[in-house]
Amino acid sequence: MKIVIMGCGRVGSTVATRLDAEGHDVTIVDLETQAFRRLPDSFGGERFAGSGVDDRVLIAAGIREADAFLALTQGDNRNLFAAQLAKHLFRVETVVTRVYDPLRAELFADLGLRTFSPTRISADLAYDSLFEGR
Amino acid sequence: MYIIIVGAGNVGYGLALELYGNTDYEVLLVERQRQRALLLREELGELVVEGDGTEVTFLERIGARRADLVIAVTGDDAHNLVACQVARHYFGIGRTIARVNNPRNERLFQLLGIEATVSAAAAVLAQIEVDLPEQALIPLVKLRASGLEVVDLHVQEEAAAAGVALRDLELPERTTISLVISGEGANVPDGDTVLRPGDEIIAIIDQQAEPQMRALVSAPLPPGAEPREPAP
Numbered sequence: 605m606k607i608v609i610m611g612c613g614r615v616g617s618t619v620a621t622r623l624d625a626e627g628h629d630v631t632i633v634d635l636e637t638q639a640f641r642r643l644p645d646s647f648g649g650e651r652f653a654g655s656g657v658d659d660r661v662l663i664a665a666g667i668r669e670a671d672a673f674l675a676l677t678q679g680d681n682r683n684l685f686a687a688q689l690a691k692h693l694f695r696v697e698t699v700v701t702r703v704y705d706p707l708r709a710e711l712f713a714d715l716g717l718r719t720f721s722p723t724r725i726s727a728d729l730a731y732d733s734l735f736e737g738r
Numbered sequence: 739m740y741i742i743i744v745g746a747g748n749v750g751y752g753l754a755l756e757l758y759g760n761t762d763y764e765v766l767l768v769e770r771q772r773q774r775a776l777l778l779r780e781e782l783g784e785l786v787v788e789g790d791g792t793e794v795t796f797l798e799r800i801g802a803r804r805a806d807l808v809i810a811v812t813g814d815d816a817h818n819l820v821a822c823q824v825a826r827h828y829f830g831i832g833r834t835i836a837r838v839n840n841p842r843n844e845r846l847f848q849l850l851g852i853e854a855t856v857s858a859a860a861a862v863l864a865q866i867e868v869d870l871p872e873q874a875l876i877p878l879v880k881l882r883a884s885g886l887e888v889v890d891l892h893v894q895e896e897a898a899a900a901g902v903a904l905r906d907l908e909l910p911e912r913t914t915i916s917l918v919i920s921g922e923g924a925n926v927p928d929g930d931t932v933l934r935p936g937d938e939i940i941a942i943i944d945q946q947a948e949p950q951m952r953a954l955v956s957a958p959l960p961p962g963a964e965p966r967e968p969a970p
Contacts, residue, residue, distance in 0.1 A: 657816050659842060681792055684823075685816030685846075692849045707794040708820070711828050 608633065608670045608696075610656030610686050611677035615702070617642035619674065624649045631665050656686040659693065672698040680704050687717055740764045740805045744791030744821045745812030746778055749837060753809065754785060766800055770812075792820045794828055802829045811837040819843075822852045848882065874956040875948060878940075886912065889948070891939040894957040905929035907954070910947035916940045 605628045609620050612634035621644055624630045630649030633656050634640065640651045654661035656677070667673065673690040675683035680703045687701040701719045703709035709721035739762060743750045746769035754767040767782070768791040769775040775788035789796040791810065802808075808825035810818035815838060822834035836852050838844045874897075876890040893900050899907055904915060904927055917940040918927045925931070933939070933955075943951050 658840075679816070681814070681816040681820040684820050688819070688850060689846055693846055705793060707828075708792070708824065711794070711824065715823070715827060 605629065605671045606666065606669055607631070607672045607674065608662070608665050608667055608690075609674045609676060610634075610683070611675065612636075612639035612642055612651075613676065613678065614642065616674070616676040619676070620649060621647055631670075633661065633665050657682055657689070659689055662686070662689060662694065667694045667696065670694075670696050672696065672700070675699070675701045677702075680708055684708070684712055684717070691717065739807065740801070741766070741807045741809065742791070742797075742800065742802060742805050742825075743767045744808065744810040744818070745769065745837075746774055746786060747811070747813055749811040750809075751778065753811065754782065758782070758785060768800070792817060792824055794824060797824065797829065802831065805829065805831050807831070807833045807835070809835045809837075813839055815839050815843045819847060819850070819852065822847075823850065826851075875952040877948070880945065881942075885945050886942050887945045887948075889941055889943055889951065891941055891951060891955045893933050893935050893937045893939065893955045895935045896957050897935065897955045898958075899933050899954045900935045901932060903929065904931045904933070907933075909954075910944060910950045912942075912944045913947065913951070914942040916942060 607623055607628050607630050609616050609630065609632045612620070612632050616632060620630050620632045624647055631652055632643070632649060633652045633654055635653070635655055637653045643651070652661070652665045654664070656662060656675070667690060673687065673696045675687045677683055683701045683703060687699050690696040691699045699718060701712065701717050703712065703719045703721055704723050706721040706724040709719040709724070713719045741757065741763055743754055743765065746754070746767050750767060754765055757763045757765045765785060767778070767786045768789055769778065769786060770788070770790050772788055775786055778786045787800060789800070791797065802825065805825070808822060808831050810821035812818055818836040818838070822836045825831040825834050834852055836847055838847055874892055874894055877887055878890055879888040881887060915927050917924050918931055918933065919938040919940070920934060920936070939955070941951070
């Protein structure tokens with residue numbers, strides 16, 4: 605699968621490394637070239653410096669040929685914007701978006717995006733851990 | 739009418755001042771940056787509130803449910819898009835206007851049904867074109883759904899269209915000449931109407947046909963001159 609990932613933070617770099625190791629064709633985009641230091645030397649995918657909310661950057665990163673797009677920057681709105689560019693303008697089949705705000709994550713899931721909220725997931729985990737083994 | 743303006747930069751601030759004092763409108767200006775919000779609050783008081791215009795819980799608190807109109811005019815297109823989408827789809831606000839900073843993003847706003855988009859670059863271009871009297875074609879209104887637009891044409895000396903009856907003119911497809919304004923006033927033309935230099939025409943044309951229409955009513959170019967690049 606050809607996969608474009610926006611955001612090379614801890615989550616972006618980890619999932620990029622895993623997908624690359626599994627043999628997928630991965631391109632990771634980040635504004636800061638320093639962010640690519642999070643990738644291991646073994647990473648065989650492409651590193652692309654630029655803003656994922658700019659359609660020209662996405663095109664240069666190969667969004668037209670991509671089967672999947674993951675929006676994983678720190679900014680909810682940036683992620684939602686880039687994800688909708690990928691889905692509606694470039695017709696990427698699978699688009700995954702991280703949205704910290706749980707309400708916004710739900711709303712955009714209702715609008716047809718595949719979203720997940722780390723806030724909700726962490727809160728649920730914290731809660732479940734509290735009562736584990738009681 | 740309750741209007742929420744998201745973003746208190748120059749555009750949002752100017753807009754709020756414009757609407758402020760009109761008793762038909764209840765206006766709230768939302769600004770995310772604390773310093774900017776505090777500064778404007780000193781001047782405008784309760785009109786300004788600090789908060790994130792894309793966040794559901796904040797919008798709930800400022801009464802977004804009863805808002806009639808949201809205008810998102812920050813310098814960030816992602817923020818403007820999401821503010822309008824949250825307003826429409828979460829709060830059911832019927833009218834949203836987004837400022838589109840990068841004209842290349844206008845298409846995405848359209849695709850997502852954020853109909854009223856105001857591109858600063860396009861507005862400035864339109865203003866420039868209105869101010870230039872020698873312009874042969876001035877776009878007035880774009881009709882998005884049909885790809886048509888209303889234009890104002892000025893027939894120049896020695897233009898290809900001058901001195902020719904309308905029925906003999908080769909017009910681009912989907913062209914409707916609605917009104918011909920001459921020294922005698924405005925008239926609805928028919929096939930016998932002959933265009934004269936100095937006439938002004940209101941026409942509905944295909945948005946793609948601007949270059950052809952411009953060429954028809956423009957004075958011929960001097961030999962060797964380059965045709966003017968059409969506005970983007």
